Amino acid sequence: MPKKGEILVTQNGAVLQNIDLVGDIRVEADNVVIRNVRISAPQSSDIDQWGILQWVGHSGLIVEDSEIGGRSDTELRQAVMNDGGLVTVLRCDIHGMSKKGVYTSQGDIEDNYIHDPYWFAAADGEIDMIRVDGSPDPGTSLLIKHNALIDTTTTNSAISLFEADGGTPSGVTVEDNYMATAGWAIYAGGQTAATSDIVVKDNVFWTKFKDGYGYVTEWNPDGPGNVWSGNRWENGKPAPLPS
Template identity: 30%
Template sequence: MPVGVALRSMEGDVYVKTDGTVIQGVDLRGCIVVRADDVVIRDSRIRCGGGPTTPFPIRIIDGFTGLRIEDTEIDGLGRARVAVLGSNWSARRIDVHSAVDGLRMASNTSVEDSYIHDLSRLPESHNDTVQTIGGSGIRIVGNTLLAYNQRTDDPMNGAIQTGRLHSPLVGMLVEGNYLDGGSYTVRGGSGPRDGPLITDYVFRDNVFGRNCMYGPVQGVDPPVTWEPNNVWADTGVVIGTDSRANKLRCAQTP
């Protein structure tokens, strides 16, 4: 959120049903559900812990497109399960924190120049800053994704989690990010279970911190493309794909 922006207080959940709606300059204590095209959320703070009818701070319903989230803070209040959920949205310069998961990305989604951090551990939670279970046209570029919670010294599950795929994963780019934490910081999803579903999934020019538990990466063998310019932040040494060798280089290794 830009410095010096004056915010207007709002209370209660917002249900957007008009195409082209712009939500700007608000401090909202509530969730946003988008049922319209080309909606913009800009220069705002969204504080929502979820509830029985609107469990996510920002959600775009399937079938709608063009949601843009810009220069906005999203606070999950320690309870929200996922801060941003759905397909067909883009986010730039957002600050996401205090949720179990940061972003759940499906088809035609992108996040750029954003900061996702301080995830909230709940009983039996499986915390990731970014997660996908399939889709096409997913971009994760130029972000700081901190699964590791410094306040609690908890590595959480991962910075990027390619979960059990519910649909093919086609055209996903992870480029120019700083990534830290997790049992594995990145789970790429390759392997006998999900590998055949993956096409054009590329990791390029990412920098890794040491606060992982078992390794910086797992499951990034073909068909995932792991380029030789993903490196450790402190040494600049290239990170390979050998999980056993990488484990010895993590600060959180038990």
């Protein structure tokens, strides 16, 4: 029988595992591990803001080998939402969200399957498999590696980088991912935004974008440390920066 409601974690170093939960997990502690859990949005609820949240002032959350899913009748806005420091998301199946699969500016997102969001009018169609807002904390960065990011029904992004709260995305490495989107695969922060150290390499893009969309937009080629290399279409042909 699934547990229901919110689980609040306040003990540093806590390990939550082998849980089937209809509800959400809120982490107000450091170095918490969430492993082998299934989190489902409540049935016929108006809005579920997150599946897992790391709260402000806390860091070190690891989410691994888990499933987080929304419902067609419930708006799960963020599957994994990070308002704190570092977060690691490994080997998870994330789907059915209405806004963001993983929402963080720093940490490690590897070997995940993030896919098939639900579209809700109340969410304004703001759907990203991975969303970065603003700058990472000093001394941190974000690695997005070897994920399958798939959204073939809406016209939003696999990965979106945005200026926010006075900060500009920096220190983001996007490597060896597969991105299948009808809209933009990567929204790269802004052609004139002061992005830096954005490295996009060895990724594979599918070829069925809707008219007017493609694998990258708003890339600043002059941002210090910004690198685009080795990216290709799924047929093996190079995917260079658009001229």
